[in-house]
Amino acid sequence: MPCALCGDIIPTEVARCPACGAWARRRDFRAVGVAVFMLLGFNAFIALGSGISLLRMARPLRGATHDTYDPGATDRALAPYSDVFLICSIMAAVTGLLYLGWLWRAYRQSPGPHRHHRAWVVLGWLCPIVNLWLPPRLVYEVWVNSGRYRTAERQAAGLVVAAWWTCVLLGVLLARVFTAGSVETLAEARFDVHVGVAAAAFQALAAALCMASVFQITRLQVARGT
Structure with missing residues (x-):
C-alpha cells in the first residue's frame, strides 16, 4: 500500500515506511483524517449551495405584495429545501460516525493528562444536556494537547472550537x-426563507471550521509519530 505521508509503496508485512519511517498506525490515522476532512468539505459544499439557492428564492418575495402573493406556489417552491436539509442531516450523521472514530483515536494518541475518560468521546455526543457542552471541550483538549502551544495560540484554538460548536447548534436549530x-402570509414566507439561508450558512461555516480542527489535529499527531 502507498504511504499516506510520502507516497512510497510499503509492503503489508512492514510496520514502518522504508522511505520516511512513518508508523502504519499513523498512516491509518492520517487516512481517516483525510476522509473526514473530505466528507466535511462535501457537507459544507451542499449547505452553501442550499443557502445560495434559497437566496434566489428571496428575490421574488421582495417584490411581491399581499395581493400578488401565492402561498401555494411558495410552499411548493420551498418544499424541496426541507428535503435538502433532511439529506444534509443524514450526511452529517454519516460523517459524524467517521468523525467519532477519528476523534477516538486522536484522543487516545494525544498526551495527557485528560480531564475526562475516553468513553466520553462517544458518550458525550449521546447523553442529553451533556452533549450541548462536552464535545467541544474534548476537541479543544485534544487539539491543544497534540502540540506545543503558547497562550495566544491556545486561545485561538479555543475560539475556533467555540465558533464551530456555536455554528453547529445554530445550524441545527434554525x-x-x-x-x-x-408560508401562509408574505411576511411568514420572507422570514422562513431568511431562516433557511441562515441555517445553511451556519451549517456550511460549522463544516468549514470543523475541517480546520481536523486538519490541525491530524497534522500535529502525524508529525509527532514521524
Whole structure:
C-alpha cells in the first residue's frame, strides 16, 4: 500500500515506511483524517449551495405584495429545501460516525493528562444536556494537547472550537425552525426563507471550521509519530 505521508509503496508485512519511517498506525490515522476532512468539505459544499439557492428564492418575495402573493406556489417552491436539509442531516450523521472514530483515536494518541475518560468521546455526543457542552471541550483538549502551544495560540484554538460548536447548534436549530415554518402570509414566507439561508450558512461555516480542527489535529499527531 502507498504511504499516506510520502507516497512510497510499503509492503503489508512492514510496520514502518522504508522511505520516511512513518508508523502504519499513523498512516491509518492520517487516512481517516483525510476522509473526514473530505466528507466535511462535501457537507459544507451542499449547505452553501442550499443557502445560495434559497437566496434566489428571496428575490421574488421582495417584490411581491399581499395581493400578488401565492402561498401555494411558495410552499411548493420551498418544499424541496426541507428535503435538502433532511439529506444534509443524514450526511452529517454519516460523517459524524467517521468523525467519532477519528476523534477516538486522536484522543487516545494525544498526551495527557485528560480531564475526562475516553468513553466520553462517544458518550458525550449521546447523553442529553451533556452533549450541548462536552464535545467541544474534548476537541479543544485534544487539539491543544497534540502540540506545543503558547497562550495566544491556545486561545485561538479555543475560539475556533467555540465558533464551530456555536455554528453547529445554530445550524441545527434554525434548520428545524425552517422546516416547521409557515408560508401562509408574505411576511411568514420572507422570514422562513431568511431562516433557511441562515441555517445553511451556519451549517456550511460549522463544516468549514470543523475541517480546520481536523486538519490541525491530524497534522500535529502525524508529525509527532514521524
